[in-house]
Amino acid sequence: MKPILQVRNLTKRYGKGCPECLGRTGPLRETNQCPRCLSILACRGVSFNLYPGEVLGIVGESGSGKSTVVRLLHFDFEPTNGEFFLRLNGNGGTDRPPGIDPGQNLFALSPFRRRQVRNELMGIVYQNARMGLRMKVSAGGNIAERLLMAGWRHVGRMRQRAADLLAQTEVPVQRMNELPRNFSGGMQQRVQIAKALSTHPAVLLLDEVTTGLDVSVQARVLDLIRSLQQELGVATIVVSHDLGVIRLLTSRTIVMRHGCIVEEGLSDQILEDPQHPYTQLLVNSVL
Amino acid sequence: MKPSLPSKATPLPADWRDSGSPARGRYSYAFLDEGAKREIRRKMLKAVAIPGCQVPFGSREMPIARGWGTGGLQLTLALIGQDDVLKVIDQGSDDSVNAVNIKKFVSRVTGVTVTTDTRAATLIQTRHRIPEEPLRPHQLLIFQVPIPEPLRLVEPSERETRRMHAEADYSRMWLYLFEDIVKFNEITVGARYPVLVNRRHLMDPSPIPRWDVAKLNQGEALFLFCAGREKRIYAVPPHTEVVPLSFEDFAFRAEEFGGRRCGRCGSPGTYLDEVIDDATGRRTYSCSDTAFCEKVRRRGGVRGSDGPGEESS
Numbered sequence: 001m002k003p004i005l006q007v008r009n010l011t012k013r014y015g016k017g018c019p020e021c022l023g024r025t026g027p028l029r030e031t032n033q034c035p036r037c038l039s040i041l042a043c044r045g046v047s048f049n050l051y052p053g054e055v056l057g058i059v060g061e062s063g064s065g066k067s068t069v070v071r072l073l074h075f076d077f078e079p080t081n082g083e084f085f086l087r088l089n090g091n092g093g094t095d096r097p098p099g100i101d102p103g104q105n106l107f108a109l110s111p112f113r114r115r116q117v118r119n120e121l122m123g124i125v126y127q128n129a130r131m132g133l134r135m136k137v138s139a140g141g142n143i144a145e146r147l148l149m150a151g152w153r154h155v156g157r158m159r160q161r162a163a164d165l166l167a168q169t170e171v172p173v174q175r176m177n178e179l180p181r182n183f184s185g186g187m188q189q190r191v192q193i194a195k196a197l198s199t200h201p202a203v204l205l206l207d208e209v210t211t212g213l214d215v216s217v218q219a220r221v222l223d224l225i226r227s228l229q230q231e232l233g234v235a236t237i238v239v240s241h242d243l244g245v246i247r248l249l250t251s252r253t254i255v256m257r258h259g260c261i262v263e264e265g266l267s268d269q270i271l272e273d274p275q276h277p278y279t280q281l282l283v284n285s286v287l
Numbered sequence: 288m289k290p291s292l293p294s295k296a297t298p299l300p301a302d303w304r305d306s307g308s309p310a311r312g313r314y315s316y317a318f319l320d321e322g323a324k325r326e327i328r329r330k331m332l333k334a335v336a337i338p339g340c341q342v343p344f345g346s347r348e349m350p351i352a353r354g355w356g357t358g359g360l361q362l363t364l365a366l367i368g369q370d371d372v373l374k375v376i377d378q379g380s381d382d383s384v385n386a387v388n389i390k391k392f393v394s395r396v397t398g399v400t401v402t403t404d405t406r407a408a409t410l411i412q413t414r415h416r417i418p419e420e421p422l423r424p425h426q427l428l429i430f431q432v433p434i435p436e437p438l439r440l441v442e443p444s445e446r447e448t449r450r451m452h453a454e455a456d457y458s459r460m461w462l463y464l465f466e467d468i469v470k471f472n473e474i475t476v477g478a479r480y481p482v483l484v485n486r487r488h489l490m491d492p493s494p495i496p497r498w499d500v501a502k503l504n505q506g507e508a509l510f511l512f513c514a515g516r517e518k519r520i521y522a523v524p525p526h527t528e529v530v531p532l533s534f535e536d537f538a539f540r541a542e543e544f545g546g547r548r549c550g551r552c553g554s555p556g557t558y559l560d561e562v563i564d565d566a567t568g569r570r571t572y573s574c575s576d577t578a579f580c581e582k583v584r585r586r587g588g589v590r591g592s593d594g595p596g597e598e599s600s
Contacts, residue, residue, distance in 0.1 A: 112454040134462075141466045148465065149458040154535040155468050177469055 002087055003049035004235050005073075005203055010046040010082035012068050015039025017080075025258065027278065032065070032258040042068040043259040046082075050203065053233045057250030057267060059240060059282070065259040066239045070205045073237075074124045075114045079107055086121065088202055119149045123196025123234075127208035129188035132195065133180045139166065139191045140176040146198045165194035169224060186217035190224065197228065204229070204236040210245060222248055243286050247271055255279045317364040318396040323347050327365035327520070331511060334522040339484025339529075340452070341435050346518040356389055357515030359412045359431035363393060366427060367410060373401045374408035379416040379558070379575035386414075403578040415478070417499040419557050419579040422508035424525065430493040432514040435521065437481045437491040457489045461532065468537055480539075482531050484523055492529075498541045498558045503529040549574045552581075553589035 018037035043065035087102040143162040255263040330344035377386035478494035510523040533539035574580035
């Protein structure tokens with residue numbers, strides 16, 4: 001099976017950088033800050049594939065670069081180096097926007113095209129709903145924004161689509177016209193999920209979706225994500241430091257530390273039989 | 288430095304109009320120095336070449352306060368020649384303080400003829416209206432613009448609005464209109480209705496009423512816009528597509544006057560001002576474009592007009 005998404009040698013450096021940066025940082029050096037030039041390598045040389053319909057977990061402690069990776073894939077900021085390919089003809093892929101070449105490095109696209117790819121092919125859910133939603137725009141309007149970007153120009157149809165999505169994500173439809181800042185945390189996350197799914201994305205990115213929610217709400221949101229993922233078959237990347245979330249949602253997992261991938265494998269294997277010392281520590285430290 | 292204007296005590300030299308040298312006397316022809324005129328003309332050419340795109344320019348200090356038409360005035364002064372005929376409108380009126388003073392100033396520093404007749408004018412500077420009489424080729428309409436950025440309503444950062452224009456990312460403006468419909472079941476934008484020019488740039492048509500927006504589309508005349516304080520010039524060349532943003536199920540609507548006519552000249556189908564008489568409380572309607580109204584009345588008015596022009600409240 002051919003991967004739907006390929007990432008090659010993804011690197012993000014904050015700071016000027018020097019020739020010694022790569023040698024003096026990483027898991028072996030126990031830091032991601034270069035002692036010579038003080039640059040921070042948030043992630044370095046990260047490569048992985050995502051296959052159609054698969055759920056991939058990225059796990060690691062805070063500062064390990066896992067959020068940086070998904071936010072680079074969402075074009076939230078520019079990578080220092082790396083390549084990113086999407087192949088859409090397979091399962092779950094849409095043909096919009098036309099002309100995405102499987103051999104095209106998406107980081108090299110113009111900002112205009114990147115925005116188009118992001119809007120029509122990717123959906124993201126952030127830990128903090130303030131990053132994913134406009135708090136001064138109604139819940140329905142937040143969903144409509146993505147539809148408007150994709151060229152929808154019919155208010156009635158957009159509202160209908162927003163209502164359908166909100167019903168699907170278990171947000172009371174009668175609260176569609178309210179501002180998301182008046183919603184509870186769990187409901188804000190569910191509006192974010194509805195927004196992310198509004199344009200039938202080929203790839204769904206979930207960045208610490210349940211962090212900061214209480215346990216019962218966490219369970220509801222996770223159930224929702226799992227059932228929607230199974231229903232839609234959308235390829236998903238789940239970023240979390242919570243091994244429970246990884247166990248529940250993902251089939252394959254990447255473990256990151258100090259900006260590097262230290263271990264990769266099936267989620268069951270990683271959790272039951274960790275090989276890398278850091279992963280062993282991580283698994284053992286679960287309460 | 289304070290610009291040295293000729294006072295009333297020192298009238299223009301008699302041979303002013305014949306003087307070949309632009310810098311004869313104490314100031315240039317049409318007040319602006321030649322460098323300023325060149326800057327403004329070059330930026331106007333760029334603006335015409337990219338319809339609807341805001342072009343930054345070196346805005347000069349003018350002898351009127353910012354916000355009183357310094358942008359429009361600079362374009363007028365940079366364009367005006369000795370054979371031009373000038374008309375200045377302020378909210379449809381030729382006789383308001385703003386219009387009268389700009390007219391006076393321009394004619395004093397150039398000696399050109401001024402008129403109130405839209406047909407006779409070659410150069411029209413306007414604030415918030417487009418004349419009722421259709422403009423013709425070779426006429427120039429210069430708008431005074433307070434806020435040139437249509438996206439300022441939804442995005443305070445200049446850097447971000449420039450990115451949005453560069454990427455033609457106007458979804459925030461669409462979202463604003465969508466939210467308006469969600470809240471009020473109609474688009475409540477009155478003046479300054481955002482328009483898409485040449486299918487590319489979102490443009491603020493200056494605070495003209497929605498009534499006038501259609502006149503920008505495929506017009507015969509050249510429309511020039513300038514904001515002196517914000518230092519931006521933009522333009523709509525003749526025969527350019529100008530489309531107000533609207534949804535498939537919420538079409539753009541101009542103001543409606545319920546079949547009322549002007550109470551003074553009787554014209555149907557003009558943009559009307561509502562005037563309430565303080566003493567009697569009577570509501571009367573009259574053309575906002577006073578020069579047009581005057582012209583129709585001089586021709587004897589429109590027949591059958593003594594009905595719905597006024598009503599009591």
